[in-house]
Amino acid sequence: MTTNAIAPLYLSRLLLDPRSRQVWSELAQPYEMHRTLMHAFERYPLKEKENAREKFGVLFRTDVDAHCNRVTLYVQSSVEPDWSFLATFQYYLLTGADKPNPACKDVAGAYQQLQDGQALSFRLRANPTKRIGKDAENNGVWKGKRVGLLREEDQIAWLIRKGQEREIGKPGGFEMLMKDVAAPSGEVLQVPLVNVRREGKQRGRKKENGRSHETTHLSVLFDGLLRITDANDFRETLARGIGSAKAYGFGLLSIVPRGDR
Numbered sequence: 001m002t003t004n005a006i007a008p009l010y011l012s013r014l015l016l017d018p019r020s021r022q023v024w025s026e027l028a029q030p031y032e033m034h035r036t037l038m039h040a041f042e043r044y045p046l047k048e049k050e051n052a053r054e055k056f057g058v059l060f061r062t063d064v065d066a067h068c069n070r071v072t073l074y075v076q077s078s079v080e081p082d083w084s085f086l087a088t089f090q091y092y093l094l095t096g097a098d099k100p101n102p103a104c105k106d107v108a109g110a111y112q113q114l115q116d117g118q119a120l121s122f123r124l125r126a127n128p129t130k131r132i133g134k135d136a137e138n139n140g141v142w143k144g145k146r147v148g149l150l151r152e153e154d155q156i157a158w159l160i161r162k163g164q165e166r167e168i169g170k171p172g173g174f175e176m177l178m179k180d181v182a183a184p185s186g187e188v189l190q191v192p193l194v195n196v197r198r199e200g201k202q203r204g205r206k207k208e209n210g211r212s213h214e215t216t217h218l219s220v221l222f223d224g225l226l227r228i229t230d231a232n233d234f235r236e237t238l239a240r241g242i243g244s245a246k247a248y249g250f251g252l253l254s255i256v257p258r259g260d261r
Contacts, residue, residue: 009057009111009239010080012104015094016062016071022092023071027062029204030249031215033073034060036089040081059241059252061125070094076252078239080104111238114231119177119258124222125199127245128158146244148218152196155220159242160192163226166237173233177225194224202248217245225258 016023026033034053041056052058057078064071071094075081083102086093093101128149149155159176166172176192183189199219206215228234241251 007078007108008080008106009108010077010104011107012075012077012081012083012102013099014073014075014083014086014102015097015099016073017091017094018069018071020091022089027064027071030062030202031204031206031247033062033249034058034247037075037081039085040075040083041077041079043082044079053247057239059246060249061123061252061254062249063123074252074254076239076241080106111235114228114234116228116231118228118231120226120228120255121258122222122224122226122256123254124159124242125250125252126159126220126222126243127217127248127250128155128220129218129244130154130158148201150218152198155196155198155222156192156194159194159222162242163229166233166240166242170236170240171230171233172237172242173228173230173235174226174237175229177227192224194222197221197223204248215248217248217250219250 018024026036037058037060038052041052041058044052044056046052046055057076059076061074062071063074081104083104086102129146130149131146149158156176163172163174163176176194178190179193181189181191197220199221202217202219204215205212238253238255242253243251245251
């Protein structure tokens with residue numbers, strides 16, 4: 001199979017100060033964190049009506065380790081960010097860290113080595129939804145709108161579908177790894193190797209065009225194992241992200257070789 005060359009893809013890791021009021025405010029209001037992060041891309045020109053997050057492929061996710069009192073922020077982008085502006089933010093970045101902070105690297109070369117059939121550990125915070133059909137009966141005002149998938153089995157099924165088709169007409173390039181489980185009836189069932197942490201509804205406010213409105217998103221954290229079915233499609237999935245609400249900290253797919261996590 002021919003491997004297509006890919007453009008640079010930058011992955012930044014920022015260790016945030018868990019004592020910072022701004023950090024905890026932005027954890028509670030992820031769109032405000034999105035607004036902060038977008039300052040790192042202000043040097044790049046935009047045409048009228050272009051969306052900066054979409055043009056520069058910005059995705060982000062925060063991982064909070066309560067046991068270690070550590071907040072790690074991952075940011076992915078198609079252009080190199082400039083984090084120097086954070087020096088003016090008092091107590092935002094963790095000082096005295098034992099690692100470079102922030103750290104940024106081009107992961108395109110590593111992703112270029114991905115192969116069909118390769119198994120990987122992954123993490124994804126996502127907003128699993130479905131759209132209520134406009135012709136659906138008994139749905140009233142919900143017709144045509146997106147609603148969160150509340151049941152774990154529906155959330156896993158959503159992720160499996162994303163592996164088959166990330167967007168309409170765009171294959172995801174991956175499948176979930178399965179394990180055999182014996183049912184009480186004696187039947188052997190295949191169960192996806194994924195842990196689902198339902199984090200509940202994420203509520204916030206978004207200011208846009210001088211107006212403020214409430215937002216609500218269902219937050220689900222997936223940790224599991226997947227297999228690449230098409231490396232080129234999978235690389236595109238890594239770059240584009242999975243699902244909706246990407247400006248709210250959803251959609252960034254993180255991977256490591258199986259067994260290295």
